[in-house]
Amino acid sequence: MPLVSRAAAVAGVLVVLLFSLPTLAQAQVTAFRQAVAESAARDADLAAFYRARDFQGIWTGSDNAAKQRRNALLAALANAPAHGLPASTYDADQLMAELRAAQEPAQQGQMEVRLSQIFLKYARDVQTGILTPANVVPLIKREVPLRSRAGTIDAFVRSNPAAFLRSLPPSSPEYARLMTEKLRMERQLAQGGYGPSVPAGSLAPGASGAAVVALRDRLIAMGHLERTATQTYDSSIQAGVQRFQQAMGLAVDGVTGEGTMSQINVSMERRMQSVIVAMERERWINRPRGARHIWVNLTDFTAAIIDNDRTTFSTRSVIGAQDMDRRTPEFSDVMEFMVINPSWYVPRSIVVGEYLPQLQRNANAVSHLDVTDRSGRVVPRGAVNASAYTERSFPYSMRQGPSPRNALGLVKFMFPNQYNIYLHDTPAKNLFSRSVRAFSHGCIRLNDPFDFAYALLAKQESDPEGFFQARLATGAESRVNLNEPVPVHIVYRTAFTHVTGKLQFRNDIYGRDAKIWDALAREGVAIRAVQG
Incomplete structure (x- = not known):
């Protein structure tokens, strides 16, 4: 072929290529957007989100914003097990491998939607929990504060990605303390946990031998005893047992009887289950609790008034008996008034x-x-x-009618609810001396109802005790409204922390946490040991 003709031919090919490049790029964009549209079609929220964006991606681009979102999400997913979420659901390494493998525009469009789906599931799980409470335990009547999925992804796109993802878990001090303890226990589990169980049914001060050594070592591992070489059940071990009993809500006598020994021999894995369940429960109540609120922990048999995250009043309580039809439900409501010298209207x-x-x-x-x-x-x-x-x-x-022998005692505290549950006095004072206090038909009986009333009235009366006693002395039924209604949270925590961060554990009186753990395990949540 003549040189001129060959040059003309090459030039012709170049012209064709130059005019084809926009067409090729447009085809790639079209394939990507079509894949996004098809992948999002089965999810109404994501379909609307991407339609409003003309099916442009937020994760899979090469721009800096997309890179930041990807990196922030992958980092959050890698840390998901720290929150007690299933590692298999949020496998960051697997997700990165899938991203690298998505070379074609259609594959990238599918990955775009997959990342949004994973983001929304993670946001829901870490913010308001993996489970639907009533599906696991019908008597958990809690309304979980689910956030709008559409609102969540819209807000994420407009926010700093890493900061937004950090803001999703509960911000309560209790959640942070539980998570800190969970991570500490995971490191300790990798080093042997609490060590061997104590080979004895009971032990008393003065005892010695291998069982006492095992008790000593276990108390040290649990953090209730400073390191010591003693092989005798001496005053130091007795003090450690007392600290353990206090942390378990047991009678504090320093003697390792059968009840105390059974609790000492509970494995670290079991204790970690309780902590993870408590974190899930914190997510179910991830909303403002009220600067002043009432916190009734059924497993601890206590009712407390909390002001700005500090317990300002606490009293023993009696809760619903263990019969299925008497167990106290879990829910939140608002206390509006108290009734002094109440009548008891017997439930149908x-x-x-x-x-x-x-x-x-x-x-x-x-x-x-x-x-x-x-x-x-x-x-x-x-x-x-x-x-x-x-x-x-x-x-x-x-x-x-009103009387000191009335089943409600001399005062009741009302937060009207469909379950007919409230807090009240009782003439059966002897029950408060027992360590397990599950005897009522479902309502919460208070050991110190007058002091509870004084604490509530102190916000609105200059002389709360005098005001209350004057109404009480009439013998007539009297309603007293609270000028500022107080939120009430009836909760069930077998693991919780003291404000110092020290873990407390209680018995699973109604067996609810065992059911919750089983449900979490079915979702893939697992106990893990982590090398420090």
Whole structure:
């Protein structure tokens, strides 16, 4: 071919290539956007998000913003197990491998949506929990504060990526302390945990031998005893046992009886399960609790008033009995008022389930209660033929008027709710001396109800005690509204921390945390040992 002709041919090819490059680039963009649209189509929130962006990516570009988002997400996912989230769900290494393998525009479009899906799942899991509480334990009536998925990804795109992801977990001091303890326990587990269990059913001061050495070593490993070479159950070991008992909510006597020994021999893995469950529970309540709020921990049998994250009042409590129909539910509400010298309006379930059979046997049974009609008028016992009715057809109610013997005692604290649960006094004071206090029909009984009332009234009365006692002295039922209603949180924590950061553990009285752990394990959450 002549030289001129060959040059012309080459020039012609170059012209074709130059005019093809925009067409090729446009084809790649089209393939990417089409893959994004198709991959997001099954998720309404992501479909709307990408449609508003004309199906442009936020993760897979080569621009600095996309790189920052990718890096921040991968770093957060790598740290997911620290929050008690399943490592298999958030495998950052696997995700990076998939990103590198996505070379074609269509593959990159699919990865774009996959990253958004993982981001939204992580955001939900670390912010408000992996589980839906009521699906695991029906009596957990908590409304989890789920955030809008569309709002979450919109806010993320407008924010600093790393800072946004750091803001997702609960910001409560308790969550931070639990996480710190979890990480510490993981390092300790890699070094042997609590060590061998104590080979004895019980031990008392003065004992010596191999079992005492095992007890000593275990107390040291748990952080309740300074290092010592003693092989005798001396005063130092006794003090360590007392510290352990206090951390477990046990009777503090310094003697390692059967109950204390069974708790000492609980494995570190089991304790870590409780901590991880507590972190999940913190995520379920990831919203402002109120500068002043009431915190009722069922497993600890206590009710406390919290002001600006500090406990300003605490009292022992009695909770619902362990029968399935008496267990206290978990929920949050707002306390609006108290009733001094209250009447007890017997719940329908108790009227027909407990008292109707007694009335059918003896018309004068439960004589301390009035039988009332639909209008609230007292019906003479002789006019009530209880045997003529069934549980469903019994037309009467029952009520106990104000008195020191009233089932509610002399004051009740009301946060109206559909479960008919409230806090109240009780004439059965002897129950508060027991270590396990599960005896009520579901309501929370208080050991120091008057002091509890004074603490609440102190915000609105110059002389709260005098105000309360004056109302009490009348003997008449009296409603006192709280000028500033107080949030109430009825919770269930078998693991929690003292403000010093020290872990406390309690028994799983209703077996709820065991069910939650099983559900978390099914999601892939696992105990891990981490080399320090």
